[in-house]
Amino acid sequence: MATISGHPTLLLNPIISTLEKCKTMHEMRQIHAHMIKTDLVNHTFTVSKLVTFCTLSRLPEGLDYALTVFRQIRNPNAFIFFTLINGFSGSWNPVESITLYAHMLSCLTDLNGIEFSLPSVLKACGRSRSLEEGRQVHGQILKSHFQFDPFVSNSLIRMYMELDEIELARMVFEKMLERDVISWNSMITGYLSAGEIELARVLFNEMPERDIVSCNAMIDGYGKFGKCELAEEVFRMMSDKDVVSWTSMISAYVLNHRPREALDLFREMLSVGVRADGPAIVSVLSAISDLGFVEEGKWLHTHISTNKIELSHGFIASSLIDMYAKCGHIENAYHVFRCVSHRRNIGDWNALISGLATHGLGQDALEVFLDMERMEIEPNEITFIGLLSACSHAGMVDEGQYYFKIMQEKYNIVPKIQHYGCMIDLYGRAGRFEDALGVIQNMPMEADVLAWKAILSASLKHGNAAIGENAALKAMDSAPEDSSSYVLLSNIYAKARRWDDVAKVRLLMKERGVKKIPGCSSILVNGKVHGFLARKEMDVEFSGEVLSKINEVVARLKLEGYEPDLTQVLLDIDEEGKRSLLCLHSEKMALAFGLINIRNGAPIHIVKNLRICCDCHSFIKLVSRVYSRRIVVRDQNRFHHFENGSCSCKEYW
């Protein structure tokens, strides 16, 4: 090609249009080579174009290649600097933006146009946690005539919020002459993510004009801090709602364990003609996971297919896998997992492994992990939480030890408290107290409630009152309001028939005002979820029927050797009272309701909020044999598949 003279546009256009069609880094390099041969590399405009395309190409290494090309430019102008500063500000290497910005200030003689880089460099300071550099840029801004530019001020607010410097953000906000809606919204979202709900609320009420973003941010913030009613208030007063508004409200319900309302709202959204997108689907899927009944999930899966929503896009597949696993349909989870074999996220693997773990399918979880290794997929810390809990739920102590080791040595993952928690649980369930306590002693952080509760429930399982007492003290120390520590300790005493000590625990709870969380079990019958609360009937209309069914079943099981385990009742009452209270455990009521209303031979599926109690566990085992029923119970920790007198958990729960 000839040198550039005459009609440059005629000569340049082909290069630029070739760049636009570029699909791989290899093609990008070829164009670059051609530019070197034809001396176009010395033509600032064309090279800028190359740098721009490399930066915006989203090709792997595109940014670094752009930087290499950029370094060969003799007189870079403010626009090329901006392209790179902006490109790096959102990358994994935001520090490069700051370096480039400093370089720009030192080498440009004409400072016209550098203001375009200010929002980007501020963003980079926020993302790279460079407070000192951010303050320096702020200082320069104060000396320039951009100090009252809303764009620049808004970026400063955003940066300070990201650096947890709320006061500084507020200061910038206060000094602004003209605040636009984005200034207000940036302050509000900053306050919300710092947990300053009240300050956010005040600004929200004060701001002259709220837009959809302000409202959506408030709904989301209220939801994340357990204030569903306030979220509803904002949601209901909005005249225009978009899919983000609906999703924010839906996930507020999900986070506050109100899955029914989340689902109803999702249906309402569709009925008013708002199309569900990825995030909306994902949040409603987690509502269904929480609920635990697959019917709604199947409907949603169909909705995804008929609306041609790509499974492998975003978190949809992971959420579907999780939903099927948490609804007890591990086969369907596998099916979705196989469907996305061409494009899998790490979340897809993790959801499957964790799902297998809760079903006690330790061996299968290990096999999935081996597949990951064969395919050279890099596991992350969540993968190992799933894998270790799979080992612990299946009693696979050696395997657990082995993977805890290679997690650190092969994958360079530093164990977090959750990983140590899995190990404590793993040893504890297996009755290896010395090893379990050794983990607590040697881990680099303080043991938390969950760590001590793992020891505590192991002590109950293996009848070790001394270790249990100590663990209970520690657990109550770090979370005095957590009723389950008291309940577990009391169970340990009851098992040892130390009734005086049971009474002491009960007294302690009373003194501290700790209330036992009532057990609640649900069951799906004829498309409707019925909930049963321990000692009380939620479904009043079926009350009498359910109680007489339980009595009938108890009588029948007694012929098979069932003896109610009265140690599971903590109240100080006579034996007869204990017997009748045991019958009012929520899972027994749900089961009785299922036996009445679900046709013979069909499996019964129950979801419980707490751990299943020992008496109910043996009770349901017997029912599965005597009544020839498959019974699936999901409790707080895991699934129990009861069949023909035994349970899939093999007592590892």
Next chain:
DNA sequence: ATAGGGTTAG
């Protein structure tokens, strides 16, 4: 060029 929603987790 600056503001809003989502998964897997002891």
